[in-house]
Amino acid sequence: MNRQLNVGFMNNYSDGLLPENDLHRKIIHIDMDAFYASVETRDHPNLRNKALVIGQDPRQNHGHGVVATANYVARKYGVHSAMPSIKAFRLVPKSKLVFMKPDFAKYRRVSAEIHEMMHEVTDVVESIALDEAYLDVTENKMGQDSTVQIAIDLQNRIRKEVGLNCSFGATYNKFLAKMGSEYSKPFGRTVILPSEARGFLARQKISRFHGIGPKTEQRLAELGVYTGQGLQQMHVRELIKHFNRMGYQMAEHANGIDLSPVVPDDERNRKSIGVERTYEPCVYNEQTALTNIRNYVNEVAKKLQELNLFASTVVLKIRNNDFETVTKRQKLEHATNNPLDIYESARDLFNPLSESFLNDGIRLLGVTATDFTEAEFENIALDLFSN
The missing domain is CATH 1.10.150.20 (5' to 3' exonuclease, C-terminal subdomain)
Known part of the structure; x- marks a missing residue:
């Protein structure tokens, strides 16, 4: 993917308001396929043809629990992450269904092994989670000009040495790379050239x-x-x-434009600002939970503003009456210290979990802002917002 002229990206409706695109970068997004479930299937081959659900078995947990992830056999029955375990139980034939508690220590070890392989390709690796990362291979340690070949070689190496499948998107920016990795799972390979992006x-x-x-x-x-x-x-x-x-x-x-850089892990600000509270008695009312979240967001935003910090990620932590804890995070579209933006993200993280956790009773709620960056503002004329 050599540098190309910015041709065909400005449509008739942009009036030149969109920024000039940057087509010279070579970006890969690696996304492990059903990571937790795939690790367990690798370690327990007898589960390969079973509908494996990583999460609490509702039969052993008073009908409670949430799906952390599920393998592709389970997904064919409609099971997905953040789904109440009892719903997964009802969707899958009992002869096929297997629940397994997550082993996060093991998943972190496997993730570290995969990330080490990524760092052998380039130092510009931005980890998003245990199971996904961006790589900027514009300049790389392999001396390889082909982005696609780098991605294929890394995908094959992970499969051979770790025994797991991943999907990748290879293109010129982060937004398209992530879209590409999700396009043809599992073991997908999606290449999006600048001329094909729109x-x-x-x-x-x-x-x-x-x-x-x-x-x-x-x-x-x-x-x-x-x-x-x-x-x-x-x-x-x-x-x-x-x-x-x-x-x-x-x-x-x-229009295929995303100018945000891949930020290397060792350069990212890992400090965070958060608020969490434990409840006694537990919270069972959705409005009460959302009000508490809003209050915590206001505290976090006030602290960010005092320190002149802008957060790129919002994290929601929730624990039920059985002490099952789930932590979810969402990358924001823009770094912000605006309480409305942070609340919208926290609420979106809470909504898919609310039903099962409220039924069980919420013992703890927390909101954290992290991945601090300097604010970036577009040079947009004020009359852009007029009618």
């Missing part, structure tokens, strides 16, 4: 755009937008009118 994005459903949640998807549907093509056809000003700053980023992404 066409690829035009065909994607809005739900596949990272950062667009169910509520934003619904609002876009009300505007008649269901695919990337619909976003491409909307004027940038119109998107900003309806979605403010997020609308501008939607326009960027729909």
